[in-house]
Amino acid sequence: MASRQKGQLLRQSSGSKMALREKILDIYDDFFQGKDPSRGNPNFWDELFLLKANVQYIEKLMGNKAPDQLVKLKDNINMLFYHCVMTLKEDHPIRVVNAIQTLCALIRGVHKRTLADHGFDVINILIGFDSAEMIMQSLVERLSLILSGVYSVSLKNLTLRLLLVLSSATDNVSHNTLLEYLMINSVFESILQILANPSSRFNHGYEAVLLLTILVNYRKYESANPYIVKLSILDDELALNGLGCVISQTLADYNSQFKATQDEPVSGGWFSAFSSIVGSMFIADPSGAGQPGVKPDNSILLALYEAVHLNRNFITVLSHNHTGANLPSSTPADTAVPPSPPAVPSAAQTLHQPPGPSSQENPTNILVTFLSYCSMVMQDVRDPARQHNTKLCLIILTCIAEDQYANSFLHDANLTFRVPLYRAPMRHRKQPGEAVNASRPLACALLDLMVEFIMSHMMKNLPLELYNKCLGVVHRILCYQKKCRVRLQYPWKEIWTALISLLKYVMSNESVLSSSFDIFELACKVVNLFNLFITYGDTFLPTPSSYDELYYELIRMHQVFDNLYSMALRHSTNNGDYKVTANKLTSALVNIRAIINHFTPKIDSWSAANKLSALTEDQVLEVVRTNYDTLTLKLQDSLDQYERYAEKPRESAFFTQLVRSIIVEFRKNVSVTNLEQQSVLQEFSMIQ
Numbered sequence: 001m002a003s004r005q006k007g008q009l010l011r012q013s014s015g016s017k018m019a020l021r022e023k024i025l026d027i028y029d030d031f032f033q034g035k036d037p038s039r040g041n042p043n044f045w046d047e048l049f050l051l052k053a054n055v056q057y058i059e060k061l062m063g064n065k066a067p068d069q070l071v072k073l074k075d076n077i078n079m080l081f082y083h084c085v086m087t088l089k090e091d092h093p094i095r096v097v098n099a100i101q102t103l104c105a106l107i108r109g110v111h112k113r114t115l116a117d118h119g120f121d122v123i124n125i126l127i128g129f130d131s132a133e134m135i136m137q138s139l140v141e142r143l144s145l146i147l148s149g150v151y152s153v154s155l156k157n158l159t160l161r162l163l164l165v166l167s168s169a170t171d172n173v174s175h176n177t178l179l180e181y182l183m184i185n186s187v188f189e190s191i192l193q194i195l196a197n198p199s200s201r202f203n204h205g206y207e208a209v210l211l212l213t214i215l216v217n218y219r220k221y222e223s224a225n226p227y228i229v230k231l232s233i234l235d236d237e238l239a240l241n242g243l244g245c246v247i248s249q250t251l252a253d254y255n256s257q258f259k260a261t262q263d264e265p266v267s268g269g270w271f272s273a274f275s276s277i278v279g280s281m282f283i284a285d286p287s288g289a290g291q292p293g294v295k296p297d298n299s300i301l302l303a304l305y306e307a308v309h310l311n312r313n314f315i316t317v318l319s320h321n322h323t324g325a326n327l328p329s330s331t332p333a334d335t336a337v338p339p340s341p342p343a344v345p346s347a348a349q350t351l352h353q354p355p356g357p358s359s360q361e362n363p364t365n366i367l368v369t370f371l372s373y374c375s376m377v378m379q380d381v382r383d384p385a386r387q388h389n390t391k392l393c394l395i396i397l398t399c400i401a402e403d404q405y406a407n408s409f410l411h412d413a414n415l416t417f418r419v420p421l422y423r424a425p426m427r428h429r430k431q432p433g434e435a436v437n438a439s440r441p442l443a444c445a446l447l448d449l450m451v452e453f454i455m456s457h458m459m460k461n462l463p464l465e466l467y468n469k470c471l472g473v474v475h476r477i478l479c480y481q482k483k484c485r486v487r488l489q490y491p492w493k494e495i496w497t498a499l500i501s502l503l504k505y506v507m508s509n510e511s512v513l514s515s516s517f518d519i520f521e522l523a524c525k526v527v528n529l530f531n532l533f534i535t536y537g538d539t540f541l542p543t544p545s546s547y548d549e550l551y552y553e554l555i556r557m558h559q560v561f562d563n564l565y566s567m568a569l570r571h572s573t574n575n576g577d578y579k580v581t582a583n584k585l586t587s588a589l590v591n592i593r594a595i596i597n598h599f600t601p602k603i604d605s606w607s608a609a610n611k612l613s614a615l616t617e618d619q620v621l622e623v624v625r626t627n628y629d630t631l632t633l634k635l636q637d638s639l640d641q642y643e644r645y646a647e648k649p650r651e652s653a654f655f656t657q658l659v660r661s662i663i664v665e666f667r668k669n670v671s672v673t674n675l676e677q678q679s680v681l682q683e684f685s686m687i688q
Contacts (some may be wrong), residue, residue, distance in 0.1 A: 026049040028365040031076050032061045040081075045083045045443055057104035062109030068127055070113060078128040081106055084133055086605040088142040093155065100158050103139075104165045107178070111169040114419075122169075123177055126378045147190040152593065153203045160207040161670070167214045167664040172656070173221045182215060188230050190532035193535065194243030204238035205246035206300070210666070216310075217659045227623035232310040243307060244317040248366045251373045255420075258634050260377045262422070296377050296389040299662045304370070304656075306391060308399045309647065318366045318400070319409045367410075368417050370396070375421040377454055381463050388658060394540055397446065398645050401476035410477075411486045424456045443477060444490050450474050460506040464517045467502075468514040471525045478532050479640045481540035488540050496553045499526050507567060520568060521580035527564075527588045530554070531651035532639045534591050551595060551624050552617065557604070558596040565589050591633045598631050601623055 027048065030037040038044035042082035062070065070077070080102065087099035097289075110125055123132050144147065146159045170176040194200045194208040201208075215227045234240060307314040319532040374393045381387040398407045409415065453470050457463055474495065481488060504528055506519050513519050536549050554561070568589070606617055606623050615623075 011018065011361050012408055013294050022051070022054065024048070024054060025057055027051075028054070028057055028061060031080060031232055032065065032073060034073060034076065035384070036076065036079075046095070046128055048083075049087050049092075049098045049102075051098065053098040053101035053105065055101050055108075058102065058105035058110040059110050059112065062106075063112050064096040065278075066115070070110070074125050074128070077106065077110075077125055078131075081126050082131070082135060084140045085142070088139070088146075088459070089642065092411055093152075097155065100162050104162050107165055107169055113474070121177065126178075133181070133184075136178075137185050140182060140185035140187060144185075144187050147187070148193045156200070156204055157207070160200065160204055160211060164207060164666065166215070167211060168334070168666050169277065171296055173214055173217050173663060174222065174656075176218070177430075179215070179218045182228055183218065186226055187211070188227055192234075192236060192239040195246065196238035197238065201242045201246060206250065207245045209243065210662075213299060213306060214316070214659065215662065216306050217302075217655070221280050221648055222565070228310060228640065231306065234311055235313050240307075240311070240314055241320060242316070242318050242365050243303070244463040247300055247304045247307070247362075248369045250297060251304075251369045252364075253341050254297060255369065255372050255376060258422070259420075276329075280388070284559060293665060296386060296390060298385075298392065298658060299666070301392050301396070302658060302662065304366075305396050308396055312403075312405075315400075315406050319407060319415070320365055329470060364417070367400075367442055368419050368445075371442070372420045372422070375423070375449055375452065376415075378449075379422065379424040379456070381457060381466060382461075383461075385661075387463065387466070388654075388661075390466060391654070392658065393470065394466060394473065395645070395651070397473045401446075402644060405478075407443075407477070407484075409448060411481070411488055413441055413489075415442075416440050419443055419448075420674045421445060421448055421452065423452055428530050441488065443488055447474065447477065447490060447495065451494050451498045454502055455569065458502065460509070460512060462509075462513055462516075464522065471522075471529065475525075475529060475532070475642055478529070479642065481534045482532070482640050485539050485541045488541055492541065492546055493549060493553065494551065496533075498558055499529060500557050501539070502526055503564055507560075507563055510567065514578070518578050518581050518651050520571065520578050520585045521565060523568070524581065524585050524588050527585065527592065528639060530574075531588065531636055532592060534633065535593070535636060535639055545621075546610070548621050551599065552621055554592055554595050555599050555620065555624070556599065561589060561596060565593060588636075594633055595631065599627060602627050 018674065027037050038048075041047075065073070084099040084103045084106070089097050090096060091423060106126060110122055121129075123129060127135050142328075143159050143163060147156055166178055167173070167176070167182070169178060170446075173179070189653075191208045191212050194204050212227065212231070218225055218227070220228060370393075374390075374397070377386060377393060378390045381390050400410075418439050419442065450470050450473055454467070457466070480486065503523060504515060506523060510519065533541070533550050537550060541547050543549070565586060568582045568585040571578050572586055576582075603615065603620060603623050606619075607613070612619075
């Protein structure tokens, strides 16, 4: 039986055995030489799909054909594709597996050719225009049935792999014309079923989320995408929670692996460790090796973005507690322990990031896991891939900071968490590590994260876009606090110190930075955050003394603001490129300068009256408190207003390129001839 199915031919030469050649390779040769090996054999197709598919050979044959040769072979390719689809309707598992493998090979093989340059269409070559709609409808319906039915883990993995191969066939997802049939015949409901069921989610969740993410991005700026519509109105709590679990677990796996790399002992002894500390300067070197560790996963982060951006109901999922991987919080978990691992690893396990050590005793939620993830991936933005990953993190945080419900959860004093935040190495502190914080509202951890970003990325190639987004997150959080009069118990001096440090850095590197971007626009954002504190701080700062401390910091660091004003005034009067924004900055500084000019003489006078050469902080604060009444400030408009985030058109190019990189990475890492094929065939052979 095995000999007949394998169809192997033994050839001998000079008394020695040569390599065995499978019979199916001869059949493939016939197909791609324009012959019809099925002619005259009514059982041909039944027998063909009992033979193990050799997808590499199919791809090789198609790759060796010139585009015009593939056009001539259209009828044979159409016939093979059609019979693969018809075979999927059978109950014979080996035939179904081999048919799926063959479909993967045909799709990949055709798309490896530069079809667009030769004026013929993928659909016509693969399926044929006349019958494409009917065949693709039949294919998608059958694949959906397998995903939602009672089938083996391995077969479902293989089915998802086919859908992913189909969806990732072109670098630019919007150029993939085959996806039109997945728009007409949706697999959205099948994906939801996978996510809603704990067992199937554990086995197939990563692939299901990746597939959904790619489909959501198909022509999202050009036409109505049904996956966007369905995701935006989805209110199935089980499915949304399932989506959140997959995202959270993947990020938690990354966190665990990153922590493991940080915990590894330093080789080379104390001198090596000391050299490492000294070499990690406060002002980062733009050229240099990236942070060691595992590679961030853009696809799962993009899935989180799409869920947060499109679906208001998903915001509630962010706050749901669940057990995570080594990320502590102070509230109990409410989800069950995942089922036993599958016999066949999923793509997430075998091809991306294998799960880290599982820990069920530490409850957490998606936001805790995500904030911890951000602190790790943001440590080094010199590498373009990590910079894009960091940008996506900041965009997600922007969407969260704009949402009313998310903010109410972030600031709820009754919901507190300990969030492990990792810090980059800098010369003014010891080796990086986990910042141990008390259990606090998540808004505190978010602000800590923004402070850390501001302080640790002042380098010659200043990542301006990331700084703008970081400051935007802080601004949105303050606007919410002002609007709802939320008094967050937070050490605000850390924010003020970070903002002043950024201003000092910009001024000290004016000539270098101004040649690359408008430093006055950045400075305006920083100054207006101070203006927000000055104008509305009494509505959200936790105590009156916090407001006093703000004034103390402005007075203490008056030289920074004096120099900033002088720099802005110089550029506003020299008709340079930045005249408009420099003038805008001088106007923004009016209240800060009024505070400095009002209190400084009074402090000097009090010091002289008491014959003191230097005052303590408490003495300065006393002067401030007794002289508020005579201070006159100018009311500034729109300090608590911001432009709401919109993906189109500003970020369209970024997301188009991001999806492209995800697809390229998937194609590079995923081979359809992997462990799953072997395991499926072994599994079904044992059943028979």
